[in-house]
Amino acid sequence: MVTGQRGRPRSFDRDAALDKAMAAFWERGYEATSISDLTTSIGISAPSLYAAFGDKRKLFDEVVVVYGSRYGDFAAVALAEEPTARAAVGRILREAAEVYTDPAHPPGCMVISAATNTTSEEVAQALRDRRNANLELFESRIRADIATGELPADTDARALARYAGAVLQGMSQQSRDGATRKELEAVAERALLAWP
Amino acid sequence: MVTGQRGRPRSFDRDAALDKAMAAFWERGYEATSISDLTTSIGISAPSLYAAFGDKRKLFDEVVVVYGSRYGDFAAVALAEEPTARAAVGRILREAAEVYTDPAHPPGCMVISAATNTTSEEVAQALRDRRNANLELFESRIRADIATGELPADTDARALARYAGAVLQGMSQQSRDGATRKELEAVAERALLAWP
DNA sequence: CAGATTCCTTAGCGCCCGCTATAGAATGTG
DNA sequence: CACATTCTATAGCGGGCGCTAAGGAATCTG
Numbered sequence: 001m002v003t004g005q006r007g008r009p010r011s012f013d014r015d016a017a018l019d020k021a022m023a024a025f026w027e028r029g030y031e032a033t034s035i036s037d038l039t040t041s042i043g044i045s046a047p048s049l050y051a052a053f054g055d056k057r058k059l060f061d062e063v064v065v066v067y068g069s070r071y072g073d074f075a076a077v078a079l080a081e082e083p084t085a086r087a088a089v090g091r092i093l094r095e096a097a098e099v100y101t102d103p104a105h106p107p108g109c110m111v112i113s114a115a116t117n118t119t120s121e122e123v124a125q126a127l128r129d130r131r132n133a134n135l136e137l138f139e140s141r142i143r144a145d146i147a148t149g150e151l152p153a154d155t156d157a158r159a160l161a162r163y164a165g166a167v168l169q170g171m172s173q174q175s176r177d178g179a180t181r182k183e184l185e186a187v188a189e190r191a192l193l194a195w196p
Numbered sequence: 197m198v199t200g201q202r203g204r205p206r207s208f209d210r211d212a213a214l215d216k217a218m219a220a221f222w223e224r225g226y227e228a229t230s231i232s233d234l235t236t237s238i239g240i241s242a243p244s245l246y247a248a249f250g251d252k253r254k255l256f257d258e259v260v261v262v263y264g265s266r267y268g269d270f271a272a273v274a275l276a277e278e279p280t281a282r283a284a285v286g287r288i289l290r291e292a293a294e295v296y297t298d299p300a301h302p303p304g305c306m307v308i309s310a311a312t313n314t315t316s317e318e319v320a321q322a323l324r325d326r327r328n329a330n331l332e333l334f335e336s337r338i339r340a341d342i343a344t345g346e347l348p349a350d351t352d353a354r355a356l357a358r359y360a361g362a363v364l365q366g367m368s369q370q371s372r373d374g375a376t377r378k379e380l381e382a383v384a385e386r387a388l389l390a391w392p
Numbered sequence: 393c394a395g396a397t398t399c400c401t402t403a404g405c406g407c408c409c410g411c412t413a414t415a416g417a418a419t420g421t422g
Numbered sequence: 423c424a425c426a427t428t429c430t431a432t433a434g435c436g437g438g439c440g441c442t443a444a445g446g447a448a449t450c451t452g
Contacts, residue, residue, distance in 0.1 A: 007398025008448040029313025031228060035440055047442070048400060056440065112369065116312045117225025128373055135373075159382035162375060166366030166383050173308065173365040174358055177324055177331075186355035187362050194390035203428025204418040231410055241431060242411070248429095252410065 014052055017042045022063045026106040030060055031118040060123065064130075067110050071099055072130075075168075079137050085145045086195050089138070089164050093188035096168055100175035101184060108172040135165045155196055167191040210248055213238045218259045222302040226256055227314040256319065260326075263306050267295055268326075271364075275333050281341045285334070285360050286388050292364055293380035296371040304368040331361045351392055363387040 020042045024033045035056060039046050053059035075092045082088035100108050115127045138161035145151040171184050179187075216238045220229045231252060235242050249255035271288045278284035296304050311323045334357035341347040367380050375383075 005398085006396075006450040008400075008450090010399065011448095028315070032313045032315045034438080036438080045401065046440085047402095050441070051399070113312055116309055116372075117228045117314075119224070119228045131373055156382060159379060159386065162370060162379050163383045163386040166370050166387075167362060168366070169369040170362030170364070170366030173369070174362050176312075177327055179358060183355060183358050186352060187359045190355065190359040190390050191362075191387075192390075194386050194388075201428085202420045202426075204420090204430075206429065207418090230408080232408080243413095243432095244430060246411070 010048075010052065012042070012044050012048070017044065017049075017052065018059075018062060018066055021059055022067055022110070023105065025060060025063055025114050026067070026110040029114045029116070029118070030123050031115075031120065057120070057123065061126075064111070064126070068130075071105070072109065072111055074099065075134055076137055079141045084150050085138075085141045086150075086192075088141060089195065090188075090192050092164070093167065093171070093191060094185060096171050097181055097184035097188050100172055101179070101181040107175040109168075112169050112172045113176065131165070131169075135161050138164050152196055160196070163194070206244075206248065208238070208240050208244070213240065213245075213248065214255075214258060214262055217255055218263055218306070219301065221256060221259055221310050222263070222306040225310045225312070225314070226319050227311075227316065253316070253319065257322075260307070260322070264326075267301070268305065268307055270295065271330055272333055275337045280346050281334075281337045282346075282388075282391050284337060285391065286384075288360070289363060289367070289384035289387060290381060292367050293377055293384050296368055297375070297377040297380060303371040305364075308365050308368045309372065327361070327365075331357050334360050348392055356392070359390070 021038055024037055024041050027033075028037070035046055035049065038056075038059070039049055042049065044052075049059070053062065074095050078088045078091040078095070079085075082091055096109075111127050111130050115124045118124050139157050142151060142155065142157040142160050146153060146155050146157060167187070171179075171187055174187070175184060217234055220233055220237050223229075224233070231242055231245065234252075234255070235245055238245065240248075245255070249258065270291050274284045274287040274291070275281075278287055292305075307323050307326050311320045314320050335353050338347060338351065338353040338356050342349060342351050342353060363383070367375075367383055370383070371380060
């Protein structure tokens with residue numbers, strides 16, 4: 001082999017370890033999840049974790065990327081696929097009700113909840129940027145609908161995007177406070193009644 | 197004096213210290229606010245803090261009570277004072293837009309944000325209980341309106357309460373992500389359009 | 393096999409956490 | 423005044439934090 005791996009091979013599955021780390025960060029947030037928590041739930045020792053992922057911060061960054069591709073990007077997908085902003089937001093809110101309460105993983109949205117109240121301002125800002133980027137996706141999709149006449153010309157795109165984002169974040173919080181999927185679906189349908 | 201205070205008098209204002217502690221907990225949350233943060237911002241030493249308030253947990257409990265009476269109970273007040281659930285929720289959302297973005301204190305609602313991602317499950321549960329208690333206030337007020345015919349008989353009171361709570365919590369999160377008062381007021385007006 | 397390479401295990405570093413023992417300073421009572 | 427009482431300041435405890443040095447273990451190449 002030209003690019004044969006030399007040395008002792010890693011004794012754990014790196015992707016599986018990322019999944020375990022994601023579950024921990026999702027459940028308890030960035031700061032409250034200690035290296036000890038991570039090594040325990042992954043089942044490896046601290047030096048193995050550091051060798052494989054760099055440090056806690058870099059591990060979290062990787063987790064956020066995986067999270068986005070698996071659970072977080074459904075909003076961007078819907079905004080791109082659905083014919084109107086209304087249809088996209090409807091699909092997003094309904095999917096959020098399902099994803100936020102899926103018993104296969106912790107409740108709510110990790111990007112929303114994992115870095116509230118952290119002393120690491122960098123991490124907080126990184127997730128805030130992701131949330132605000134999503135908000136801008138909403139806004140530009142709404143603007144597009146205004147341009148085509150699908151939405152009234154006097155629609156405040158930013159305010160409407162904020163509304164959708166607020167409902168999403170509220171649903172995430174409610175799921176962490178014990179709301180069921182059906183309850184969140186009712187919230188979604190109710191919220192959609194306010195769409196212009 | 198019969199009940200005259202003996203011994204050396206306290207050299208700081210206990211209420212002012214509570215205010216400083218509230219600002220710190222509000223800004224950074226329960227866990228990320230260290231005793232060192234508190235003693236620094238209050239301007240006293242650790243033993244003085246422990247003598248006056250017991251421990252970090254008890255200080256936080258006191259802060260939560262003061263917070264509620266000053267900033268948090270506006271929802272309960274509106275539900276009691278306004279003639280209908282609709283009027284109460286309208287007032288609550290509009291007041292939230294104002295309170296959550298008041299530059300005189302940290303953004304958002306402390307009860308919503310101060311104990312997300314804490315290793316102290318007791319504190320998390322205490323605030324969760326407060327949020328859910330508020331939700332039940334919404335729900336019973338809505339039920340009262342259903343009973344009087346003010347709201348349709350087939351209204352799902354719990355789901356509608358969840359909707360109001362979700363919007364409130366979303367507005368809190370949005371304010372922490374940088375939303376302005378005007379933007380939150382627009383969110384409030386938009387949200388009210390979905391009221392039955 | 394020898395040697396290079398890479399990973400794993402043990403052990404522990406320095407730091408900050410919540411919290412407190414101790415002793416001195418400032419007030420009341422008699 | 424003496425003395426009890428109460429607060430304050432210094433200093434530091436035990437413990438968990440993020441992280442890592444050091445050396446043995448397991449795999450490659452030749």
